Amino acid sequence: MESQLLSDEQANNIVTTARTATGDSLRSVTYFTRSDFDQLYLRDDLERDADLNTFVGHEWRGYRETQNAYQNSELGEYNFTVRAFENGYLLRVAADRKGALITTDGLSMSSYEEIAEALQRMLEENTED
Structure with a gap:
């Protein structure tokens, strides 16, 4: 899929990072900003009928609310969110x-931690605003 928000190289790096860490469990990859989004990858066996506009908007607001709510927590700095659904899981990593939103079939928590760390580095270093 072609991105309007990222260079081809940046989009490919995000998808490759997610794909390498998840293998065949990867369902989709979506990159988002405060005002727009691009779905970078969707597994062939999935339908293109998701309401990504609402979905991404909710996740962006959720990131901001979570970051604000836990800013002084004894748990430390907020890193990422994993959500469990009937048919898969969602990983949200944001700066x-x-x-980026990554949807997958089931993975171990350590796998989500690895993906989140790699994506966080990419978001901080390699993407344009």
């Missing part, structure tokens, strides 16, 4: 103005 100040951008983020």
Whole structure:
């Protein structure tokens, strides 16, 4: 899929990072900013009928609310969110103005931690605002 928000190289790096860490469990990859999003990858066996506009908007607001709510927590700095659904899981990794949503079949928590760490580095270092 072609991205309007990222260079081809940046989009490929995000998808490759997610794909390498998840293998065949990867369902989709979406990059988002405060005002727009691009679905970078969707597994062939899935339908393109998701309401990504609402979905991404909710996750962006959720990131901001979570970051604000837990800013002084004894748990430490907020890193990422994993959500469990009937048919899969969602990993949200975000920075100040951008983020990525990865949907997968089931993975171990350590796998989500690895993916989140790699994506966080990419968001901070390699993407344009």
